[in-house]
Amino acid sequence: MHVQQVSPEGDAATRDLANAVLALNPKPREVRWTSLSLCILDAVWSIGARYEAVVVPVVRTFATGFGLESPTVRADSPLGPDPLPLPALAGLGVGSLVDKTNRQRTSTRGGILKAEAALRHVAVFVEHDVTTLADAIELLSDSERLADVDSELRRIPGEGGSGIRRGYLWMLVGNDDVIKPDRMVLRWLRHHGVDVGPEGAREIIATLAASLTATIGTPVTPWEIDHAMWTAGRLLPPTRKRSP
Incomplete structure (x- = not known):
């Protein structure tokens, strides 16, 4: 199966990804x-x-x-x-x-x-x-x-x-706009059909933070999304990067 590349322009795939993030219920740092x-x-x-x-x-x-x-x-x-x-x-x-x-x-x-x-x-x-x-x-x-x-x-x-x-x-x-898209975050993204490296993940998460903030009406930071993806990614089995 071809792994879909999600662009940061707000297309349907990005909206689906935003809904998947919402389901993780991202929360501020505790x-x-x-x-x-x-x-x-x-x-x-x-x-x-x-x-x-x-x-x-x-x-x-x-x-x-x-x-x-x-x-x-x-x-x-x-x-x-x-x-x-x-x-x-x-x-x-x-x-x-x-x-x-x-x-x-x-x-x-x-x-x-x-x-x-x-x-x-x-x-x-x-x-x-x-x-x-x-x-x-x-x-x-x-x-x-x-x-x-x-x-x-x-x-x-x-x-x-x-x-x-x-x-x-x-x-x-204390910088909630800087994230660490490590292997758990990339694993979660790949599980949702997004095959990117750390830089691509940073762009996507920044876009998602802005989109969710506008949708919900309260701030959603890149840190909150990164942490939610990382927590969920730990529960997923390792996946291999797929070829186009």
Whole structure:
């Protein structure tokens, strides 16, 4: 069967896809990490790892080691002081961070330790005077500084060509317009007849967000759609990309 390519112009296939997304009942973000340090660990350890079984326990165990018994809060909670500013994480060596997390690598083929990748992220942020979650949120509104930081993060091994890790990090910081169309999102789209890569998925989800916002009359963000697709995609069997 030929896999239909969905264009972002609002054709019938796009409307069908929008209805499928509505059926997922996308909802706003409910919780967030309290620290930029934890956002970085989440983004780095999410590379090729099961989120609930591996990533969340790694981040929570790390937070507990620093005395943070409640590393998450409701997403709509006021932003308080960052309980674990980056200098605390920057003071750790790779070996020490491995001991507090695990020995996973960014790739099974010559990838660096995720602990090293995380510390490289920290070094980039600290170099740009971004050491707290509040600093990172402020950075999102400064397009020139953001582009500089983003460019340096892109050079850290394990990033990949699609920028999924960086996009996910900015999502965790609080940018609901940036998404991470990873394999679960692409799997959900393919299940619905849409065979695209990460860039194509970004375009489609942005279009769907605008369309659903207009239809429902309340904001529907790309983050909400991405998360709903990702959650549903985890329940689907892996599919192979079909040839035209």
